[in-house]
Amino acid sequence: MRLFDCHVHTNHSLDARYPMERQLAAAQAAGLDGIAITDHADIDFYEPHRVRPRMEADVAEMREKRAAWEGRLELILGVEIGQALYGPELAQGIVDRGGYDFVIGAVHSVRGIGGFYAMDMEQSGPEQVHDFLAAYFRDVEETVRTTDFDTLAHLTYPLRYIRQAVAFPVDYLPFEREIRRIMKILAGEGKAYELNMKPYQPGDEAWTQEEEWLLSIFRAEGGERVTLGTDAHTPEKVGYGLQAGLTMLKHTGFDGYTIYRQRRPCPVEGER
Numbered sequence: 001m002r003l004f005d006c007h008v009h010t011n012h013s014l015d016a017r018y019p020m021e022r023q024l025a026a027a028q029a030a031g032l033d034g035i036a037i038t039d040h041a042d043i044d045f046y047e048p049h050r051v052r053p054r055m056e057a058d059v060a061e062m063r064e065k066r067a068a069w070e071g072r073l074e075l076i077l078g079v080e081i082g083q084a085l086y087g088p089e090l091a092q093g094i095v096d097r098g099g100y101d102f103v104i105g106a107v108h109s110v111r112g113i114g115g116f117y118a119m120d121m122e123q124s125g126p127e128q129v130h131d132f133l134a135a136y137f138r139d140v141e142e143t144v145r146t147t148d149f150d151t152l153a154h155l156t157y158p159l160r161y162i163r164q165a166v167a168f169p170v171d172y173l174p175f176e177r178e179i180r181r182i183m184k185i186l187a188g189e190g191k192a193y194e195l196n197m198k199p200y201q202p203g204d205e206a207w208t209q210e211e212e213w214l215l216s217i218f219r220a221e222g223g224e225r226v227t228l229g230t231d232a233h234t235p236e237k238v239g240y241g242l243q244a245g246l247t248m249l250k251h252t253g254f255d256g257y258t259i260y261r262q263r264r265p266c267p268v269e270g271e272r
């Protein structure tokens with residue numbers, strides 16, 4: 001099966017510092033057939049952090065690199081739109097102007113609460129964490145219902161931060177109803193669900209089971225398209241764990257995964 005990493009950041013993202021050329025070279029070294037560069041356009045940061053010139057430089061560089069790397073590595077022009085609900089028109093304008101192949105929809109920050117990455121949760125009890133997550137799923141559902149994207153990024157994103165901060169166990173089981181509803185809307189609109197391999201570590205069965213549970217729900221609700229990406233911010237993470245991701249897809253009834261070209265889904269299936 002041809003192998004694409006469909007979620008990679010470069011120094012056009014505020015939280016990454018490696019140039020695109022390094023990330024493309026890393027993809028080639030990892031034996032990948034293609035890569036989607038998906039730098040951050042976080043709508044809540046867009047004006048205060050002057051993201052617009054970054055995105056324009058990003059698109060220009062992606063076009064140059066795509067031509068320069070032709071025949072060696074397929075480059076998909078992507079973007080990760082974060083928090084579209086903070087400025088739906090701004091978000092739509094970025095998507096329309098960019099001429100992207102592929103748009104990831106992400107929620108890193110919840111309206112009225114803030115960013116999980118910046119939250120001081122050490123003093124939070126189980127009820128507060130439950131409330132954060134309830135607010136998160138409300139924002140995710142509205143993002144899925146009302147904004148323009150191809151795949152829903154890293155649904156387990158808040159768990160990365162919550163589990164580091166609190167001593168009690170936290171999982172998504174109490175939110176199965178909300179998750180089913182989100183998956184059903186995604187599936188109904190023909191949108192994809194992202195299997196995000198960033199937290200992957202070989203042998204971490206609990207993580208694998210949790211992600212496979214979510215994939216199974218998506219499948220059961222009629223989902224047909226899954227995108228696969230590492231969310232790499234550094235060269236050594238480009239392509240890391242994608243084979244394990246393919247195995248997880250197989251376990252949950254997916255024949256392969258989906259890449260996007262000019263916003264159109266293209267299935268990647270079969271033997272490598």
Ligand SMILES: [Zn+2]
Nearest residue numbers: 080106153154
């Ligand atoms: Zn993200």
Ligand SMILES: [Zn+2]
Nearest residue numbers: 007009080231
């Ligand atoms: Zn990302």
